[in-house]
Amino acid sequence: MRIVLLGAPGSGKGTQAKLIVKERGIPHISTGDLLRQAIADETELGKAAKKVMDAGELVSDEIVLGMLKDRLSKDDAQKGFVLDGFPRNLTQAEMLEDLLDDLNIELDHALLIQVDPDEVVARIAKRAEEEDRSDDTEDVVRNRLEVYRKQTAPVADFYRKQDIVSEIHGSGSIEQVHDRIQAVLRF
Numbered sequence: 001m002r003i004v005l006l007g008a009p010g011s012g013k014g015t016q017a018k019l020i021v022k023e024r025g026i027p028h029i030s031t032g033d034l035l036r037q038a039i040a041d042e043t044e045l046g047k048a049a050k051k052v053m054d055a056g057e058l059v060s061d062e063i064v065l066g067m068l069k070d071r072l073s074k075d076d077a078q079k080g081f082v083l084d085g086f087p088r089n090l091t092q093a094e095m096l097e098d099l100l101d102d103l104n105i106e107l108d109h110a111l112l113i114q115v116d117p118d119e120v121v122a123r124i125a126k127r128a129e130e131e132d133r134s135d136d137t138e139d140v141v142r143n144r145l146e147v148y149r150k151q152t153a154p155v156a157d158f159y160r161k162q163d164i165v166s167e168i169h170g171s172g173s174i175e176q177v178h179d180r181i182q183a184v185l186r187f
C-alpha cells in the first residue's frame, strides 16, 4: 500500500506514520527525518538544508526529490511506503507523479490530518521541549504554518482530483486518530 500523509506541522504525521508502518511492514519515509539525518552527518546537502530549515522555509524541490528518489529505489520500498512530509508544494506533487509514473506505480491513499491551528501550536511547543528541534521555536513555527497554508494546503486539491483523499480528524488521543486512519485504510 502506498500512502501519502498530508497535514500541518504538528498535526501528527510522524506519530501516525510510525503506527501505520508497524502494522503493515512497509517503510516510513519522512523527508524531514532524511534531511535531519543529513544535517547530523554534516554532509554538504545537510549544511545547505540546515539554514533553510532553521528559517522555517522549504528546502529546494530538487534536493528533496533527489533524496526521495534514492530512498524509493531501495528494496524495502517496493511493497509500499508511508510518505511523510512530501509533497510540500504543487511542484513537488507533480515531480512525485512523474517519478511514480516512471516506476509504474500509483498512490493508494492521501490522508489529510486536520487539527486546529491552536492545538498544532501547543503540540509543537511541547515537542520543542522534548526533541530539541531547531525549527520548533515560536517564530519559526508561525512561519512554517504560513508556508503550509500557502504552499502545502493546495496539494490536497491535487490529490482530490485523483479521488484518493481522506480527511482524518486529528484531535483526540493518538490511538483515536490511529483508529480513524485504520477505518479508512481497511475500506
Ligand SMILES: Nc1ncnc2c1ncn2[C@@H]1O[C@H](COP(=O)(O)OP(=O)(O)O)[C@@H](O)[C@H]1O
Pocket (backbone or CB within 6 Å): 007, 008, 009, 010, 011, 012, 013, 014, 015, 016, 123, 124, 126, 127, 170, 171, 172, 173, 174, 175, 177
Ligand atoms: N493525537 C495527538 N494528541 C496529542 N499530541 C499529539 C498527537 N499526535 C501527535 N502529537 C504530538 O504532537 C507533536 C507533533 O507530532 P508529529 O507527529 O511530530 O507531527 P508532524 O510530523 O505532523 O509535524 C509531537 O510532539 C507528538 O507527540
Ligand SMILES: [Mg+2]
Pocket (backbone or CB within 6 Å): 013, 014, 030, 032, 084, 085
Ligand atoms: Mg514530522
